[in-house]
Amino acid sequence: MAASSQTLRAPAAPARSAVAAALGEMESGRLDGLTPAELLRWAVQRFHPRLALACSFGNPEGLVLLDMLHRIEPRARVWTLDTGRLPQETHDLVDRVRDRYDITVEVVLPDAVAVQQMVQRHGMNLFYESLEKRRLCCRLRKVEPNRRFLAGLDGYITGLRREQNITRQNARRVEVEDGGRMVKINPLVDWRAEQVWDYVREHSVPVNRLHARGYPSVGCAPCSRAVQPGEDPRGGRWWWELPETKECGLHGEEESIGSGI
Numbered sequence: 473m474a475a476s477s478q479t480l481r482a483p484a485a486p487a488r489s490a491v492a493a494a495l496g497e498m499e500s501g502r503l504d505g506l507t508p509a510e511l512l513r514w515a516v517q518r519f520h521p522r523l524a525l526a527c528s529f530g531n532p533e534g535l536v537l538l539d540m541l542h543r544i545e546p547r548a549r550v551w552t553l554d555t556g557r558l559p560q561e562t563h564d565l566v567d568r569v570r571d572r573y574d575i576t577v578e579v580v581l582p583d584a585v586a587v588q589q590m591v592q593r594h595g596m597n598l599f600y601e602s603l604e605k606r607r608l609c610c611r612l613r614k615v616e617p618n619r620r621f622l623a624g625l626d627g628y629i630t631g632l633r634r635e636q637n638i639t640r641q642n643a644r645r646v647e648v649e650d651g652g653r654m655v656k657i658n659p660l661v662d663w664r665a666e667q668v669w670d671y672v673r674e675h676s677v678p679v680n681r682l683h684a685r686g687y688p689s690v691g692c693a694p695c696s697r698a699v700q701p702g703e704d705p706r707g708g709r710w711w712w713e714l715p716e717t718k719e720c721g722l723h724g725e726e727e728s729i730g731s732g733i
């Protein structure tokens with residue numbers, strides 16, 4: 473008698489075993505020589521659909537990874553945080569990408585009540601007043617919604633590169649976070665900016681229009697500005713702060729869990 477499809481189907485592997493297997497591959501050095509596309513393919517095989525790409529739509533790295541990932545798995549998941557303070561050019565790019573790749577971008581919003589209470593108490597532009605208030609705004613508009621989204625994943629992909637900022641110099645290609653529950657994959661960690669832009673040109677990858685107006689990195693509108701030629705590319709983000717504080721809490725310096733935004 474033929475076995476039923478029920479008896480033939482392998483049980484779904486528990487998430488923790490996928491993360492543990494990934495850890496073993498990492499420690500064995502098997503992932504060391506992989507190209508970014510090969511590392512993405514490995515991540516898809518290991519974790520999809522409990523895997524997603526963090527894309528801010530404000531840096532070319534996320535779009536390069538989106539393009540690579542889409543060639544590997546057209547149903548690969550992509551998410552972005554809409555903080556409520558993004559420039560129009562970033563929203564435009566989200567729609568251009570949806571049309572170009574025919575994908576759904578998962579847009580994650582902050583908790584409306586928490587943001588309402590924050591601005592009623594501290595004002596609309598609290599971030600200029602102190603580092604504490606700037607971090608509060610980033611926490612409510614980015615870190616908390618990001619944490620909610622990540623709770624449904626086992627692995628996520630970011631566009632972090634070591635040369636982007638002093639705070640990113642210890643980033644690795646594959647990292648484990650959240651007490652071993654989550655794998656963070658940074659395929660471009662050792663790429664230089666020229667490699668990113670070469671890929672953009674070669675594959676006609678859509679990028680944020682503000683790059684052409686002097687913004688190397690586009691975040692929220694009130695916290696991003698253009699830089700002069702030769703100036704530090706991260707100099708336009710939170711330009712009133714010291715380089716060592718220029719992170720929004722998404723990359724582990726304030727929180728135990730992060731993203732590529």
Ligand code: SF4
Pocket residue numbers: 555557599606607609610611613614691692694695720
């Ligand atoms: S980048 Fe600026 S506006 Fe955006 S969440 Fe952080 S402090 Fe708030």
